[in-house]
Amino acid sequence: APAASATAGGGAAQMAGPGNSSGTGAALLHAGGVLDQEALPVWNNAANAPWLHGNASREVLHETRDASGNVSVAVRRRAMRLLLRRRRRRSSRRLLIAASSPSGTDTGHQREARAMLRRQRVLLSQRDNVDARMLGEQRPGVPLVTEEGHVVEDGHVTEEGHVAEQGQGARPLVTEQGGGGRGRRLQADGGEGKQDGWWQPLKCDVWETTPTVVIQRDTFANLYHDSEDFVNLFMLLAILEMPLDGVQVLLLDLFPKGPFWDVWEKVFTAKSGEKQVLTAWEASEKYGTKNVCFKHLTAGIVGPAMPLTIHTSQTLCQGAPLVRAYSDWMIRGFGLQMATHFAQPKPPEDLVVTFMARRSSVQWPERAYCDDKYFKCELFAHLDMRKLGRIVRNEDDLLRKLHQLPNYAFTPAKSVVVMDKDFNVMKLTDQVRTMVRTDVMVGPHGAGLTHNIFMSDRAFLIEIFIDGSTSLKHFNNLCTWRRGRGNYLSIDNSPNPVKVDMVFAKVVEAINKIDPKTY
8 A cells, every 4th residue: 555755854745656666664765755875775685575585686786786775775675576476487487377267168267367467567567667778778679559559569668768659749658767667657647647637737725834743632631642653753763854843733632721721732842832833723724725835745643543552561671762761851830840750869768658549520621622713612512520430438548547657667768748739739840840850650540640750760650449440451551651660559440439559659659769869
C-alpha cells in the first residue's frame, strides 16, 4: 500500500508507490525530494537487505556503488525488480505447465494460460527496457505493450526513450526521473493524464509557506491519550529537525480545546501570544473557503501509534532516552525547570507523598469546554457531573492513614510531607508543578498516573488496581521507561474498599528505598 513520505527542508511531499524507492514506510527527504541515504541505512548493506538475493542482484550492487560505497536509488529499484522478475518467472513456469495439453486437447483454460504467459513475457520485456533506461542503457527493438494491453509488434524504443508506433508520433514511455508506466508518465502540464481525465492540476488560492504539521487528535480530555499526540509531535519535530518557532500545527479533528490546551499553547508554541496551533475551527477562520496549498506539509503520526502505548506486556527497556527527553521538554515548556529536584543546590530532604485522587468532581468535558460558536453547548446540555469508575470507596480512611506518615518512625529518620490532590480541578501547569516535587505518587489505575514521568529519578509510583484493572501495564511501563524497574510498586487485585494498612505498608516500603541524598 502507498505510504506517505515525510519531508524536511523543503522537499516536495511524495507517495511511495510502484515507482518510488521508499516502499518501507515514511522516508526522510532532503530539499528537492532526494532520498536521504541515512534515512534507510539498511539499504546500503546488501547483506542486511532481505530482498537482495541471487548473484545478479549482488553484482549490480557491487558495480554501481558511489565513492562512499552507497548504492544509488536507481540501482536499488533495479535490484528489487530483479527479485520480482524471478518471482514472475516462477509464476511463468506454473503457467507453462497449465498451458500444456498432455492429451492433445486444447481447453479454454489452457488457451487462457498461454495468453497470460505471452502477456507476461511481453511485460517482462517492457520492464527490461525500463530498467535499462534507468541504468543508462538502450535496448532498441524490444516489443512493448500499449496502455490498452496490445503488443506493438513493429514498435521500438528510440534513444530518447519514446515508443514509436507505425503511423503515430512518438510518445514518452519513461519520465526524466526514470519512472515508467502510465501512472508515472507525468509532465508539467499533465500530459496524457490530463487528456484521460485522471490528472488534475493544483488549484491554489493561497500558498502557505510556513512549514505545517497536520494532526488529528486521539481525544481531548484524557491525559494518557492526549499524551499520544504530544509525544508523537515531539518525536516528529526532533526527527525532522523542525525548529519550533517556524512551525504551524493544524488540528484537523472537531474536538474543543479541552483541559490540556496549555500543552499546545505553551509547550508547542515558541513565543507567548502567537497562534502556532490552530483547531479546525480556527483554521477555517484563517483560510475561509479558499483552496490552500502548502509548500512544506508534514502528516503527524496517528495518536494510538505512539511507541509508549504498550500496555498489555511488561517492557524490557529501562530509563528510555525518549521518555526522559519528552519529560524534560514538557517541564521546560511550562517553565518549571527551576522547580525540579535537579535545579536545587542539593537534593531536597523532605520526601513528598502525593495521593492522586480519582473523584467525580467535574462536568463531562464536552459540556465544560463547549462554546456557542463552534462546539455548541446546547448539544451537551443533558450532560452533568461525570461519574468515574475505579474510585477508592474508603478514600477518607486511606487519607487519614497516609497523613500519619510524617510521624512514622523511619530508620534512618526521614522527613515526609503528604499531599492530597484532585487534578481534575487543577490547571495542567499546577499539576506538573506538583509532580516535579513529588517523590512517591500513589493512586488507583487511571490516566492521572501519566504524571509519574515528571517525577525525579529517585521517585516511586504505587498503583492500586481496583475494579478489574490489574492486567494493565500502561503506567508500570511509563515508570520503567522514565527511571527503571525498581521504582514501581503495585497492589494487584485490590478489593474496593481498599485495605488501608496494605496501601500504607507499600508507601512505607517506597519511602524506605529512597535515599534523600540523591536526586
